[in-house]
Amino acid sequence: MKFLKRLNKPKTTQSILPFRLNVLLVIVFVLFALLIGQLAYLQLLNGSKFQAEVERSDKTVIAGNVPRGLIYDSKGRLIVNNEPSSAITYTRSASVKTSDMYQIANRLQKFIHVDDSNLTSRDKADYYLAKESNYKKVTKVINKNMTEEQLQAEPDRDEYRRAITYVKKQKPDLSPAQLQAAAIFAKMSAAYQYSTVYIKNYQATPQEVAQVSEHQTELPGIQVGIDSQRSYPMGDSMTSIIGKVSTEKQGLPDNRINELLAEGYSRNDRVGTSYLEQEYEPILKGSKSQTQISVGTNNRLTDSIQKYKGEKGDNLNLTIDAEYQKKVDQAVHNTFDSARANGVTQYSDGAYAVAVNPKTGAILAMSGVHYNPKTGNMTDDSLGVINRTFVMGSAVKGATVLGGLMSGAISPENSVLPDSPIYLPSTPVKKSVYPIGTFGALSAQKALEFSSNIYMMRLAMRMGNAKYVPNSYIHIDDDIFQKLRGYYNQFGLGIKTGIDLPGESSGIEGPTMNSDGIVKVGSALDESYGNYDAYTLIQMAQYVSTIANGGYRMRPYLVQSIQKTQDDGSLGAVVNQTQPQVLNRVGFNNSQLNVVKDGFYNVVHGNGGWTTAKQLANVKPAIAGKTGTAQSFYYDPDNPYNTNPAQTITLSMVAYAPYNDPQIAVAVVMPNLSSEKGEYNLNLVKSMITSYFDSDTKDSQ
The missing domain is CATH 3.40.710.10 (DD-peptidase/beta-lactamase superfamily)
Structure with a gap:
C-alpha cells in the first residue's frame, strides 16, 4: 500500500527544468552558429567586396576658368587687358542643404555689401522659404483646405511651387539686412554640386576681404579668390569694334545657349557676345583647367588631383594702329x-x-x-x-x-x-x-x-x-x-x-x-x-x-595674327598669321x-x-x-x-x-x-x- 501511494504522488517541477534548459541551449547554439556563419560569409567570402563598398568614392572632374586672351594693336600696344580684382566665391558641396545656405547667407551679409537692386519676387520668396519655420508655416496655411489623399498624391515640387506663389502674393517685408542675404542666397543657389560661383566678383574692398578671411570657419564654402574684368588701357574708342564679354550673371546668351552648351560651356560661363570678342571666342577663351575630385559615401571630399592646369586664351594682334x-x-x-x-x-x-x-x-x-x-x-x-x-x-x-x-x-x-x-x-x-x-x-x-x-x-x-x-x-x-x-x-x-x-x-x-x-x-x-x-x-x-x-577683291580683316601667352605673362609664339585672301579677280x-x-x-x-x-x-x-x-x-x-x-x-x-x-x-x-x-x-x-x-x-x- 505504501508503495502504491508513493507511485500516485505528483511529479515535481525540478524534473522539467533540465529539459527546458537543454532546449534553450540548443536554440542559443543554433543562433550562434547562424551568427558565426553570417560573419564568415561577410568576412571570409565577401569581406573585400563590402570593404570596397564602404570605401567607395565617386570621382568627378570639375573645370576651372582661365584668363581670357588679350588684344594688341598693330604696334604691340595693349588695348584690351584683364584687370584682376579680389572676389568672394562660394563652392557648393554635395551635402549642403537649402537651410545651410540660408544660414551662410545671413552670416555673410554682415561682412560684405552686394547689389540687391535686381532681386526678383521669386528670389525673395526662395530666401523666405529657405528658413524651415517659414516653410512649415506657409505649407500649413496652403495645405489647410486639402484632403489627406490630395496631400499624399501631391509631389514635393508642387507643394513648393504653391508655397512660392503664396509668398509672392503676400510680399513679405524683408529688412535691408535680409535683402542683402537674399541677394547672396540667390547667387549661392545658382551653383550646382562642386561648382564655384562669384558672390562678389569685382570691387570687393580690402575690408570685406579681411572680414571674410577672418570668419571663414563660420562660412563653409565661402572663399576669397581672384577675378578679372576686361579693361581698355588705350581708351574706349575701339570698344564698339572689340565687342563685349558677358558677365557671370548674364552667362551664355539666349540665342546661342544650346550651341555653346554642346561645346562644353557652363551656363554661367563668360563668353564673347559681340564683334571681335564673339568672332574669336574659341581663340580668346583658352582651355579650362580640370581637377578630379573624389567624394566618399558621406559626401565629403576625399581627394583632389589636378589633371590639367588649363591654358590661357591666345592673344589677338590687330591690323589697326x-x-x-x-x-x-x-x-x-x-x-x-x-x-x-x-x-x-x-x-x-x-x-x-x-x-x-x-x-x-x-x-x-x-x-x-x-x-x-x-x-x-x-x-x-x-x-x-x-x-x-x-x-x-x-x-x-x-x-x-x-x-x-x-x-x-x-x-x-x-x-x-x-x-x-x-x-x-x-x-x-x-x-x-x-x-x-x-x-x-x-x-x-x-x-x-x-x-x-x-x-x-x-x-x-x-x-x-x-x-x-x-x-x-x-x-x-x-x-x-x-x-x-x-x-x-x-x-x-x-x-x-x-x-x-x-x-x-x-x-x-x-x-x-x-x-x-x-x-x-x-x-x-x-x-x-x-x-x-x-x-x-x-x-x-x-x-x-x-x-x-x-x-583683286581682297577680304578685309582686323586680326593680323594670333599669339600665345607664356607662363610668365609675356607674349609667346605666333600660332597663326593671317594671309591676304583674294575673293575674286x-x-x-x-x-x-x-x-x-x-x-x-x-x-x-x-x-x-x-x-x-x-x-x-x-x-x-x-x-x-x-x-x-x-x-x-x-x-x-x-x-x-x-x-x-x-x-x-x-x-x-x-x-x-x-x-x-x-x-x-x-x-x-x-x-x-x-x-x-x-x-x-x-x-x-x-x-x-x-x-x-x-x-x-x-x-x-
Missing part, C-alpha cells in the same frame, strides 16, 4: 561737329569712315558716330561701317564704267557718249548737277571727273540695248538690273565682304519690277549712277581697293582699268570747272578717288506713315593714295544732310590720308 585710330575718330567727330555747327544736321544720323590697305585687305581704322537729331545725343558707332547701309551716289560710278567696258558697250579707245538729258513720261528730267548743255558729249574719263549722271544712264541704256525716244517709255532688256548688279558684285558692292566680324550687312537692293511686272526703267537708270541700291561703307572700301590694286584688262584710274586721278587733279574734288589737289602724296552725292529722304522713325519726308543729301567719297602705288584706301559717308555745301566728305578724306602718312603712323604699317 591705335594712335591712327584715335586720329580718325577725332576727324570723324570734328567733321560732324562742323556740319552741326553749320546747321545742316537736323536730319542727319551720323558720319562714318574706314581705311584699309588695298593690297592686303587689312583694316587700318574704322570709325563712326551715330547722331540722334531729335535729342542731340551722339554715340560711337564704328560698327556702322559694316552693318549700316546708305545710298552712296556717284562714288560707285567707277564700277559702272568698268562694267560698261567689260560688257563691250564702250571701249578704252571709244568711250564717248552724248551728254544730253533723258526725258521720260511723267518723270522729272534726268540730268546731271551742272546745267543742261554744259557738255555735248563726254569720254568715260571726263564723265568721272565731272561726275556726269547722264553719261552713266546712257551707258546703262547701251548695256541694256535700250531703244530711246524722248518722252516715251524706254524699252530695255529685262535683265538690266542683273547686268549692272553682276558687275557691282564683282567689286563687292551688294554682297558681304567677308570681314572677320559678325553682323555684317549685305546691303539693300531696290525692286526691279513694277506692279505690272514691267522692269522699272527709271530705277535702272538711277542704279547706274549710285542713286538706288544701298551699300555698306566696308563694301565701298573693298570696291575702291579693287580698283587701286589692279582688280575682276575681269577687266589694264587698258580698261586705266580709263577709270585716269578718271579718278582727274577727279582730284583735273582743271575743269566741274571737277568735283580739286580741293584735294595739293595733298601729298597725290590722291585719286571719286566723290558721291545722293538724293535721299529722311523718314521720322516716330512717324513711319509720314507721306511727305524731308529731302536730304548724302555725301560720300572713296579714295586711295599715293595714286601710282596705293598704300591706303578710304571710304567716308555723311548721310541725310540738309545741304551739300561744306565739302565735309573731302575734308574727312584729307584728314584721314594726311594723318596716315605722318611718320609715326605710316612706319607701323
